[in-house]
Each structure stands twice: as C-alpha cells, then as structure tokens.
Amino acid sequence: MKRLRSLLPLLVLAAIGIAVFASGVLERLSPEALYQQHVMLQQQIAEHPLLAALIHIGIITIGISTGIPGMVVLILAGGMLFGGWYGALLSSIGVTCGALVLYGASRFAFGEHGESGAPALVERLRGGYQDHPVSYTFFLRLVPFFPFGGVTVALAWLRCPLWLFALATAFGGSLMTTIESLLGAGLAMNLEHDGKLDASLFSDPWVLGPSFCLALMALIPIAINRWRKARPGPPAPPPQH
Numbered sequence: 416m417k418r419l420r421s422l423l424p425l426l427v428l429a430a431i432g433i434a435v436f437a438s439g440v441l442e443r444l445s446p447e448a449l450y451q452q453h454v455m456l457q458q459q460i461a462e463h464p465l466l467a468a469l470i471h472i473g474i475i476t477i478g479i480s481t482g483i484p485g486m487v488v489l490i491l492a493g494g495m496l497f498g499g500w501y502g503a504l505l506s507s508i509g510v511t512c513g514a515l516v517l518y519g520a521s522r523f524a525f526g527e528h529g530e531s532g533a534p535a536l537v538e539r540l541r542g543g544y545q546d547h548p549v550s551y552t553f554f555l556r557l558v559p560f561f562p563f564g565g566v567t568v569a570l571a572w573l574r575c576p577l578w579l580f581a582l583a584t585a586f587g588g589s590l591m592t593t594i595e596s597l598l599g600a601g602l603a604m605n606l607e608h609d610g611k612l613d614a615s616l617f618s619d620p621w622v623l624g625p626s627f628c629l630a631l632m633a634l635i636p637i638a639i640n641r642w643r644k645a646r647p648g649p650p651a652p653p654p655q656h
Contacts, residue, residue, distance in 0.1 A: 453496075
C-alpha cells in the first residue's frame with residue numbers, strides 16, 4: 416500500500432496525459448488548424464494578453480509533466496500565435512515548470528529505491544553520472560532526440576540535485592523552445608503568404624534557419640563522442656625499479 420501511495424502522483428500524471436491525448440486536442444493545434452482560426456485567436460490574445468499567456472504556459476506545463484507525445488506541436492503553436500521570441504519565453508517557462516512537476520513526482524515515487532533495481536539504461540548512465548554530474552545533466556538535456564520526459568525520470572532516479580536539474584532544464588529547454596518557436600513563427604508567415612504548407616516553405620529563411628539549428632543540435636552526441644576519443648589518455652605510471 417505504501418508503494419502504491421508513492422506511485423500515485425505519477426499515475427495521476429499518466430492518466431491526465433492519456434486523457435488529453437485521447438481527446439484529440441493536439442490535432443486542433445496543427446499549423447493548418449491554427450491558420451484557419453488565426454485571426455480569431457489573435458484577436459483573443461490581443462484582448463486578453465495575460466490570460467492567453469498563462470493559458471499557454473499552463474498547457475505546456477501539463478503536456479510536459481504528463482509526457483504527452485507530440486509536444487513540439489504545442490511549442491510550434493506558441494510560436495505561431497505569440498511570435499517566435501515571446502512564444503519561446505512562454506514555452507520555456509511551461510517546459511521548466513512541467514519538468515519540475517514530473518521530477519518531483521518521480522523522486523517521490525522512487526523514494527529510497529534509486530540505488531537498486533534501476534532500469535538498464537539508468538544503470539549504464541549511473542557510473543559516468545556520479546563522476547561528472549554537471550556535464551552529464553547538461554548533455555542529456557541538450558540532445559534533442561532524447562525523450563524529454565524519459566530524461567526527466569532518469570535524472571530523478573539518478574538523484575540529480577534539484578538546483579542542477581532546474582538549471583539544466585531551463586537552459587536546454589530554452590534552446591529547444593526558441594528554435595521550435597521561431598520555426599512556428601516561420602510557418603505562420605509562410606501560411607499568411609501562400610495560404611498553404613508545401614515544399615516551398617523550406618526555402619523560407621524563417622523556416623530553414625531553425626530547422627538547421629535543430630539538425631546541428633542532433634549532432635551534439637557525435638561531436639562529444641569524437642572529442643572524448645581525441646583526448647589523450649592519462650599518463651602512464653613511471654616504471655618501478
């Protein structure tokens with residue numbers, strides 16, 4: 416019973432995520448759907464800017480904390496509706512808040528079980544993480560194809576300090592949301608100009624630039640791996656006579 420109580424926050428978050436995903440709300444936030452309602456939504460944002468900003472932060476927080484797949488759609492939507500930079504700021508706040516909620520729920524669920532029974536992936540990370548917690552935490556947060564929620568749970572199991580988790584999440588989340596929000600703003604400009612999404616959007620600098628940045632971030636693990644291999648090893652011990 417005690418174990419079930421400790422898992423309750425995670426189970427509640429999972430249930431909320433399943434319900435939201437099953438509702439089909441993400442489909443109503445696709446670029447084409449947002450374009451069809453763009454004028455109305457922009458009017459509502461202009462009339463209630465603070466409320467609109469809080470709603471967007473709340474949606475992102477719920478999405479990140481519950482692990483809803485396709486969160487990039489919501490961040491793109493923020494860029495389309497609020498503009499690239501302001502949308503990035505709001506999404507970054509939501510991402511950080513949502514990650515902190517999931518981190519807290521995971522730490523509560525794991526309790527004192529972080530030292531044993533860890534999944535194989537976490538066990539592989541544990542040795543290196545204990546030696547270099549700061550670099551490992553930032554590395555995990557900066558690689559775009561690592562599942563955001565999965566990294567949050569893994570860092571909770573590894574007992575990443577709260578200050579380090581919050582700092583790395585705010586930094587890494589800001590980079591990702593800025594790129595994705597600028598991409599969303601570029602999609603909005605393309606839709607306003609052409610009225611549709613087609614292959615021509617990849618010639619738009621506002622779309623091409625953020626896409627290129629995402630591709631560069633995906634190369635981070637390759638660059639780090641090559642850098643580690645290129646580093647000279649420790650000097651050999653002097654011969655003993």
